[in-house]
Amino acid sequence: MDILKIENLTKVYNGKTVLDIPKLNIEAGKITAIIGPSGAGKSTLLSLINGIEKPDTGSIFFENEEFSKIKSFSPATIRRMALVFQKPVMFNASVYNNIAYGLKIRKMDKTLIGQKLTDAASFLGLSDLLDQKAITLSGGEAGRVSVARAMVIKPDLLLMDEPTANLDPANVAIIEDMIKKATQIYQTTVVVVTHNMFQAKRLADNIVFMLNGQVVSEGCAFDIFENPLDQRTQAFITGNMIY
Template sequence: MPDICAALEMVEVIKNRRSLLQIDDLQFHVGQITAVIGPNGAGKSTLLKVLHGLERPTAGTVRFRGRPLGGSDLLENRRRIAMVFQSPCLFQTTVYENIAAGLRIRGVRRSGIAPVVHRWAARFGVAHLLERQARHLSGGEAQRVALARALACGPELFLLDEPFASLDPPTRDALCRELREVIKEEGITAVIVTHVMEEVFLLADRALMLSSGRVVQDGTPEELLARPVNSEVADFVGKRRILLGRVVARTGETVVVDTPEGSFQLPVAAGGEGTFLLCLREGEETIE
């Protein structure tokens, strides 16, 4: 079984008498990239804050490397966790100083900072910008610097809250591919919140759909696309045509489903009876 980097056990976050997050049992394995998707207000950002220790759950336990995330170990554990937001949140100084910031806070000697800064600047393609002021960077350049700054500290858990939302699609796609390569090379556990399915497929090993603070579906991106558990997941992942059908006949591992648009013979898992949601991918003619 893969090692577990972080876990939530019977976690609930309540604010103003409203439940923002309710997770029974959720684990994040070492080296795995998880994309967290869902509508606005689903609890995605709250989940990241809980994992980082920025939000204390009302109930339940958050574990990091097997130990509760909190108490006297909270500061030390948070040093092993990095987080990047939609806004790069760069300091108004040079690119070099931005990437070096976390290392200085951790007390790394000046002689040890330079090689780390140069390594990560080169890895994210900003080595030629090290002396440039952060305010003169483009959006894509600024986000590259933010990623380099976070990873320069060697986190074990990397949390990203819609980091590419303000980037144009070509820049976003290129950065997604680069980031996945880096995360896999370093063996980092990553959790990224996004609304964009392209990012999920470019980056993630696993997709987690939240709705009203609860996990609705947990699987690979391909599984969520091919077999959404309900109409909400189907709509979110891009299956825009959803038909309600009724099983009228069954033969072996196929069923005949009657819908307002006709009858269809479909493969189905054992035990499939009653009503079905038939999902048609946008631009396709195949009903699943």
């Protein structure tokens, strides 16, 4: 089953079409990696799915609800998604209050928040940092907090924009492990933007390869990596594409 259906989606910045996707579906409960070189429109696509920006034409359907230039997702639908930005911005509060933010705005019971926080923090190795001020964290710790902050609300759709860019291998491993667990345990659908093919290979069930705002190829990760039909896709995954 598909959780997202994208139809005739375009986005134009300053007269330049940065995104043009006639059709793309995202399978529910799976990890989809959007790969491609910088400037391919990967982050723009995430911003559109999350409703941060509006498309110029076309629609995105979350299950059956439509989002377009004139239609917005309902607040209830927006709350079923979470987006992790490439740059982890910490709120000027404790690590605990950073991770708890999404639960607090959903008016969740304090005791329940405490339980969820303890679980999430131990998963991501943040238990000792809960009382620390979040703005004093290292890059790797902030990256993990920002992932925990999104995951703790157990979204149906988790969007991640280069969640491990600039992180050391240990932190990358922790975050990738968490992403896999979210899908396995909670059936979370994950859409992760990455320009790291090795990460896409390790994580993804499905691959969407983008170039110049267009989807060049998409499909099951095994097929794309083992038998890419498109030459540009082949060049990218073999590291022969200069960009």
